[in-house]
Amino acid sequence: MNAFPTTTGVGRSLRVLLLGFVVWTLTGCLGVPERVEPGTPRSQIEARLGVPTAEYPLADGRRLQYSRQPGGQQVYNLDLDASGRLRQLEQVMDIHWLQRHIAPDRWTRADVLRNLGRPAIVERVVSFRGDVWSYRFLEANSPRQVHLHIDPEGVVRRVMFTDEPTPDDPPERS
Structure with missing residues (x-):
């Protein structure tokens, strides 16, 4: 069973992105992680940024x-040392x-989650047996997406980069 709902079509994808943006905006925009200084204790990080969207054990x-x-x-990974202080952001x-x-x-799949978190979109394509996890990012101020093709055994088999579709793009033809 898939851990994330599968969607199809650019229209649904854009609706999901818009809903996520609205929720993110209404919850206070998470603060500014890039301004947390090395050595900051976890309690201060969470007081400033709130509860993390995910947490993973490291060695x-x-x-x-x-x-x-x-x-x-963006996805910010704040790595804490054994004493609970920020070592790397x-x-x-x-x-x-x-x-x-x-x-x-x-x-x-575990490496993807630990490094990139939950995807923005999960889809399936006919040319691949498995899920395609897509993440949004900026490259030179242009909206882009990275697509990770994850097979049924949970292994990343392919990585693709595309421009992010915009509302001005022509509709897909069936």
């Missing part, structure tokens, strides 16, 4: 993840980060 600490998906274009929705780190045939 030497914990990862607090603050995702702005599906409406936004990274915004991973960046073309260079994505190209350098995503490892087809080696990354699993």
